[in-house]
Amino acid sequence: MSKATGKNSISFGLNRGSFLRGQFLVLVILLSSLFLAACGALPAPAADLSSLTSANNPVRVEDVYPVRPLQGAAVSYKLGLNLDAAGGIAQGQVLQVTLQANNPGELAWSAGNFPHLTFGATSLDLLPVEGSATPLFAAYVPVGVELAAQPYPLEISFTDETGATRLLRRVIEVEKVDFPYQDLTLDGDLAGLADHQADAYDDTQLAGAYQTFSPVRLWQGDWQLPLNVPWALTTAFGEQRTYNGQSDTLYYHEGVDMGPLSRQAGDLVVSPAAGRVVYVGDLEARGLTVALDHGLGVTSYYFHLSQISVEPGQVVAAGDLLGLVGSTGRATGPHLHWEVRVQGTPVDPFAFLGAPLA
Numbered sequence: 001m002s003k004a005t006g007k008n009s010i011s012f013g014l015n016r017g018s019f020l021r022g023q024f025l026v027l028v029i030l031l032s033s034l035f036l037a038a039c040g041a042l043p044a045p046a047a048d049l050s051s052l053t054s055a056n057n058p059v060r061v062e063d064v065y066p067v068r069p070l071q072g073a074a075v076s077y078k079l080g081l082n083l084d085a086a087g088g089i090a091q092g093q094v095l096q097v098t099l100q101a102n103n104p105g106e107l108a109w110s111a112g113n114f115p116h117l118t119f120g121a122t123s124l125d126l127l128p129v130e131g132s133a134t135p136l137f138a139a140y141v142p143v144g145v146e147l148a149a150q151p152y153p154l155e156i157s158f159t160d161e162t163g164a165t166r167l168l169r170r171v172i173e174v175e176k177v178d179f180p181y182q183d184l185t186l187d188g189d190l191a192g193l194a195d196h197q198a199d200a201y202d203d204t205q206l207a208g209a210y211q212t213f214s215p216v217r218l219w220q221g222d223w224q225l226p227l228n229v230p231w232a233l234t235t236a237f238g239e240q241r242t243y244n245g246q247s248d249t250l251y252y253h254e255g256v257d258m259g260p261l262s263r264q265a266g267d268l269v270v271s272p273a274a275g276r277v278v279y280v281g282d283l284e285a286r287g288l289t290v291a292l293d294h295g296l297g298v299t300s301y302y303f304h305l306s307q308i309s310v311e312p313g314q315v316v317a318a319g320d321l322l323g324l325v326g327s328t329g330r331a332t333g334p335h336l337h338w339e340v341r342v343q344g345t346p347v348d349p350f351a352f353l354g355a356p357l358a
């Protein structure tokens with residue numbers, strides 16, 4: 001359960017700011033200790049949304065500020081970034097980027113000439129999303145578990161109303177996360193699934209879903225949880241995992257495992273956001289699987305189901321039934337593995353539950 005967000009900093013001398021930060025750090029350590037102690041005292045805490053977002057996600061701060069052009073101060077743009085309180089973003093999160101002009105007509109665009117961003121190895125267009133008086137553009141950038149923790153420049157170029165190209169640049173620190181480690185025992189028939197051959201087969205089957213990019217965002221606002229029954233987080237996102245103590249089986253957990261407290265199969269799995277079914281099938285490690293496309297490179301996955309209730313191509317709304325919780329594939333008991341990928345890279349699904357920028 002524990003997860004620490006580290007950030008390297010070097011400071012010389014003691015000023016009021018660093019003294020206050022020191023006090024804050026002590027408070028955080030105290031609260032963390034209390035939290036860990038509480039986890040130890042309660043064997044199977046019922047996970048609820050409020051405790052998860054505060055315990056597992058960094059503080060989310062909507063960082064929207066005007067960007068003044070070099071000349072003609074009447075025009076400004078709003079750049080939205082979901083950075084944490086330290087101004088960075090942790091490994092495993094998704095960087096949400098929005099760009100909006102303050103007045104209609106201040107930002108020129110056309111099909112084939114959208115605002116464009118680069119961040120690390122990611123290079124993609126910001127695309128128009130509906131529901132705003134002035135044109136609003138959005139993009140979702142994966143900050144993968146394996147992306148090196150260091151500063152990266154975020155650069156956004158776009159054409160203004162005069163036809164001039166403008167460049168917004170901001171350096172964003174990717175913060176290291178010490179993901180926990182777990183060894184899982186697989187007995188009998190499941191032991192044969194401990195190697196990566198089953199995963200490689202599954203990845204081949206899901207390759208089309210991973211690469212899906214629809215130029216329209218299909219959802220609005222916050223996502224909801226895919227389970228509506230009491231559940232516990234049995235394996236967190238990003239946990240390093242081995243099977244039967246074999247170090248060559250090491251990999252990181254690409255989603256979250258949600259175990260119904262009933263410990264029974266058959267609970268309803270619902271869509272957390274509007275989307276479209278892009279894959280339905282029976283996989284080796286993942287078992288009965290549903291994959292959804294939500295647009296702008298965001299896809300989601302539901303593994304180990306006992307029953308599937310949707311068909312490929314079907315359009316779903318938030319809350320629509322996808323299937324039933326089960327333990328098909330490599331599962332030691334009934335649970336839902338929920339996974340979200342951005343541009344094909346797994347990110348923490350809970351990142352979509354807290355206040356999106358637009």
Ligand SMILES: [Zn+2]
Pocket residue numbers: 235253255256257337338
């Ligand atoms: Zn899982």
